Amino acid sequence: MLNLTMNISILTVGKIKESFWNEAIDEYIKRISPYAKISFIEIENKAFKDSEQANVIKKQEAELILKKIEATPAIIIALDEHEKEFSSIEFSKFLEQKTAHGDHIIFIVGGPRGLHSSVLEKTHHKISLSQMTFPHNLAKVVLIEQIYRAITIVKEKVYHY
Amino acid sequence: MLNLTMNISILTVGKIKESFWNEAIDEYIKRISPYAKISFIEIENKAFKDSEQANVIKKQEAELILKKIEATPAIIIALDEHEKEFSSIEFSKFLEQKTAHGDHIIFIVGGPRGLHSSVLEKTHHKISLSQMTFPHNLAKVVLIEQIYRAITIVKEKVYHY
Numbered sequence: 001m002l003n004l005t006m007n008i009s010i011l012t013v014g015k016i017k018e019s020f021w022n023e024a025i026d027e028y029i030k031r032i033s034p035y036a037k038i039s040f041i042e043i044e045n046k047a048f049k050d051s052e053q054a055n056v057i058k059k060q061e062a063e064l065i066l067k068k069i070e071a072t073p074a075i076i077i078a079l080d081e082h083e084k085e086f087s088s089i090e091f092s093k094f095l096e097q098k099t100a101h102g103d104h105i106i107f108i109v110g111g112p113r114g115l116h117s118s119v120l121e122k123t124h125h126k127i128s129l130s131q132m133t134f135p136h137n138l139a140k141v142v143l144i145e146q147i148y149r150a151i152t153i154v155k156e157k158v159y160h161y
Numbered sequence: 162m163l164n165l166t167m168n169i170s171i172l173t174v175g176k177i178k179e180s181f182w183n184e185a186i187d188e189y190i191k192r193i194s195p196y197a198k199i200s201f202i203e204i205e206n207k208a209f210k211d212s213e214q215a216n217v218i219k220k221q222e223a224e225l226i227l228k229k230i231e232a233t234p235a236i237i238i239a240l241d242e243h244e245k246e247f248s249s250i251e252f253s254k255f256l257e258q259k260t261a262h263g264d265h266i267i268f269i270v271g272g273p274r275g276l277h278s279s280v281l282e283k284t285h286h287k288i289s290l291s292q293m294t295f296p297h298n299l300a301k302v303v304l305i306e307q308i309y310r311a312i313t314i315v316k317e318k319v320y321h322y
Contacts, residue, residue, distance in 0.1 A: 018188070023181035081248075088294040130291035132307055133249040135320070142303070146293055159296070 006036035007104045008147060011068060012140055013061050013111030014045025021137045028144040035151045038144075041068055045111050054113050062116030065108065069122060074104040076123040078115055079143065081133055083126040091127075092150035098125075109139050167197035168265045169308060172229060173301055174222050174272030175206025182298045189305040196312045199305075202229055206272050215274050223277030226269065230283060235265040237284040239276055240304065242294055244287040252288075253311035259286075270300050 016022055032038050043064045048054040069076050075098055086094060098105055108115065108123065112135070120126065129142050152159045177183055193199050204225045209215040230237050236259050247255060259266055269276065269284065273296070281287065290303050313320045 018185075020181040020184035020188070024179075024185070027179070027181070085292045087242075087292045091293065129293060130303075131246045131248045132252065132290060132303075133310065134303070135306065138303065138306055142291075142293075142295070142299065145296065145299055149294065 005102055006099045006151075007102075008036055008099075009039045009041055009074070009104065009106045010140060010143060011041040011043065011065065011106055011108045012136060013043045013065070013109070014136065015042060016137045016140065018137065021141055024141045025144055028141075028148045031148050032144070032151060035155065036147075038147070041106070043068070043111075048113075058113045058116050059118075061111065061113075062118045065115075065119050066122060069106060069108075072104065072106065074106045075125070076106050076108065077125045077127060078108045078120055078123040079110070079129060079139060080115065080120065080126045081128050081131060083128040085128045085131070088146060088149050089153060091146055092153035094127075095147065095150045096154050107143060109136055109143060111136055166263055167260045168263075169197055169260075170200045170202055170235070170265065170267045171301060171304060172202040172204065172226065172267055172269045173297065174204045174226070174270070175297065176203060177298045177301065179298065182302055185302045186305055189302075189309045192309050193305070193312060196316065197308075199308070202267070204229070204272075209274075219272075219274045219277050220279075222272065222274075223279045226276075226280050227283060230267060230269075233265065233267070235267045236286070237267050237269065238286045238288060239269045239281055239284040240271065240290060240300060241276065241281065241287045242289050242292060244289040246289045246292070249307060249310050250314060252307055253314035255288075256308065256311045257315050268304060270297055270304065272297055 029038055043061055046057045046060070048057045108119065129139060129146070134142060149159060190199055204222055207218050209218050269280065290300060290307070295303060310320060312318070
């Protein structure tokens with residue numbers, strides 16, 4: 001069974017501005033809350049003018065992310081479209097396994113520039129939501145929906161559409 | 162180049178009730194409109210009590226879907242998580258190719274019970290957005306976002322996050 005004290009964080013680069021994405025996320029927070037502790041860590045997203053500047057900023061973002069994760073004993077899972085994909089059932093098993101001993105899990109969703117290699121090196125797992133590239137706001141919505149779906153699968157709850 | 166008269170429809174089973182999903186869809190309609198004609202076909206989604214009744218309704222829904230697609234010369238593409246996946250770049254090439262001769266394209270997104278085999282048999286292509294199972298409202302959002310992304314790739318436009 002899924003650990004009752006299941007503790008999941010989602011680390012994102014940049015605030016989501018659009019209220020509709022935030023409302024979608026809020027809907028799933030509400031659904032997940034009875035079964036798991038879910039929290040968010042936000043790294044500031046800086047604007048950039050060109051690809052050279054983008055690389056400098058990506059490095060700076062990576063340093064901020066590493067500061068957040070290096071001192072934690074949490075299991076770090078990065079989202080990367082080039083990595084292993086799961087079906088929803090496989091993802092539920094993965095999540096059940098990783099939280100079975102009460103470990104804190106942190107998912108990292110990169111910004112528009114993706115994640116710097118220094119962050120990817122520090123993660124315990126890298127998973128993909130799809131072979132398609134999603135904008136980071138949609139990726140956050142898909143991730144939280146799949147966390148809720150995983151809980152309904154493990155707890156054998158009806159998923160209300 | 163992407164055909165300027167690119168004509169895409171999305172057929173869905175059931176209305177999306179949540180305003181946040183509809184606002185996300187509206188955002189992408191707005192972004193797509195300068196480049197393509199995008200329209201929606203809705204099939205009524207009926208409630209069901211158990212799996213036996215669900216199968217009867219799935220069959221009835223299939224008949225309604227078939228009525229909408231059998232008379233059209235459009236290229237029919239069903240979304241099914243068990244089918245071939247594309248990267249966003251592959252999807253953009255696919256869409257460019259399929260619309261190159263001015264053909265109308267209809268994407269079909271199934272309801273909570275998926276699509277009946279009689280519909281799947283009538284489609285020209287079956288594609289998957291992810292190995293994960295998405296609720297039909299989120300699947301519609303992901304599809305329209307990927308259509309917009311495909312257009313930005315083909316037209317070499319900057320995608321604004």
